[in-house]
């Protein structure tokens with residue numbers, strides 16, 4: 367659906383994309399993760415022909431829209447008919463209602479008059495704005511504005527949705543609702559590519575995650591794979607107090623004493639059950655056990671370090 371190869375983008379002497387490669391396959395929900403300034407927006411703007419990279423190739427749907435420093439304008443126009451885009455910093459017309467807003471966008475996409483009303487109603491239902499459909503957008507909360515922007519992006523019933531930081535500024539309820547809408551898109555057979563600088567945003571919905579740091583993709587895989595890889599490096603830490611001393615010399619985990627009958631154990635996986643058995647075999651009891659699992663944000667910080 368989207369393939370980016372060896373993409374390079376300089377803003378004067380700032381190298382924002384440094385040979386970026388990524389591939390989004392049909393039906394995927396792809397989370398494009400990276401810290402602030404990593405190059406996420408630059409990637410998205412490049413794929414839409416809104417800024418000019420200097421090198422590389424970009425394929426959208428089955429069309430090669432960029433190669434050898436040039437966009438193929440015809441292919442770009444063809445591709446964009448089948449794409450929905452939600453920008454990071456979008457403005458809405460505060461003096462219009464959602465219905466009026468979508469009506470203008472539908473006209474821009476030349477949606478026939480007889481289909482327009484039905485399409486707008488469906489979209490407002492989908493994003494949960496039906497009750498607010500005749501209220502002025504100027505009074506909307508951040509979450510409502512994001513939903514309207516998403517409805518705009520969906521107006522042409524796109525095959526590929528490209529969303530730049532769609533969940534930024536939303537509260538946890540707003541994020542959960544937004545994720546539900548994205549799940550609906552997957553069910554409808556759409557492909558979704560969205561950026562975020564927060565790992566929790568991609569949790570539960572993305573089948574693939576790509577991590578960009580300083581203009582290069584440093585990881586691509588499922589969130590589970592990325593988490594597992596991190597845990598294998600950093601491990602789980604368990605703090606344990608036992609009723610009597612325990613000999614750790616034969617275990618495959620790293621164990622170090624923290625005080626009398628108190629130990630820190632570091633293992634590659636969650637070993638609580640094994641620990642109970644091991645300690646019991648030595649005739650001791652576990653008095654306290656604390657497990658410190660890394661949070662998603664700790665994992666992310668470690669990956670991008």
Ligand SMILES: Nc1ncnc2c1ncn2[C@@H]1O[C@H](COP(=O)(O)OP(=O)(O)OP(=O)(O)O)[C@@H](O)[C@H]1O
Nearest residue numbers: 377380382400401402403404405406407408409563
């Ligand atoms: N118009 C511009 N002119 C000069 N430098 C720019 C411009 N836009 C982006 N940059 C720089 O390019 C790099 C990548 O920026 P980009 O906005 O693509 O990152 P991002 O991952 O989207 O970050 P954020 O999450 O903060 O939006 C940064 O160093 C940024 O300062």
